[in-house]
Amino acid sequence: KQEVTQIPAALSVPEGENLVLNCSFTDSAIYNLQWFRQDPGKGLTSLLLIQSSQREQTSGRLNASLDKSSGRSTLYIAASQPGDSATYLCAVTSGNFNKFYFGSGTKLNVKP
Amino acid sequence: EADIYQTPRYLVIGTGKKITLECSQTMGHDKMYWYQQDPGMELHLIHYSYGVNSTEKGDLSSESTVSRIRTEHFPLTLESARPSHTSQYLCASMRGYGYTFGSGTRLTVV
Helix, strand or coil: CCCEEEECCEEEEECCCCEEEEEEECCCCEEEEEEEEECCCCCEEEEEEEECCCCEEEECCEEEEEECCCCEEEEEECCCCHHHCEEEEEEEEECHHHEEEECCCEEEEEEC | CCCEEEECCEEEECCCCCEEEEEEECCCCCEEEEEEECCCCCEEEEEEEEECCEEEECCCCCCCEECCCECCECCEEECCCCHHHCEEEEEEEEECCEEEECCCEEEEEC
8 A cells, every 4th residue: 555754744944945845655656746735724725746757847936856766756845935834745646546645744834 | 716615614513413515526527535634634535436426435434425426516424423523524526637625624523
């Protein structure tokens, strides 16, 4: 069974810092990897989707990379802002029926 | 901007009541999913569907049931709510590669 791990579990940085969130998965035979943002008590907002044939995706200040062979993905956030404070979740699809497997998330706090 | 809608947004209900959580999407997606998430914890897949009249149980055992009579509608039902059912329930749909999530229903059973 696919297992997804996110490190660190929590991160607190001052505003303006560049930061990296890490995601690892045990089965490299994935179809896709998706990064989400979740604000407290809310649903999930999709940030970036990387298909298995791709190595990275960029959207604004966010850049996500994928290394299938090593079972790793990183989410890079440039020039962090207090509004970036949220929990960031990584999810991969693998196995039959394209089920997503989620990590437990990284809770980010960006201090003004 | 959500094209997948969940109602109600919040629900407080007494033990033993029957409840149905609604999920609808306007994107024509075939695949739909229900996840359960306790505060600060991981998402757990409890039900999924690959199309009309197709439903499967997920990885986390759940006392809820689902139906998929129409492509756009995937309701989740608890026949007899218990305090252990208190959680957030998230609905998602997918066509192609990525998920789209609803805003969730936060259920409290007292």
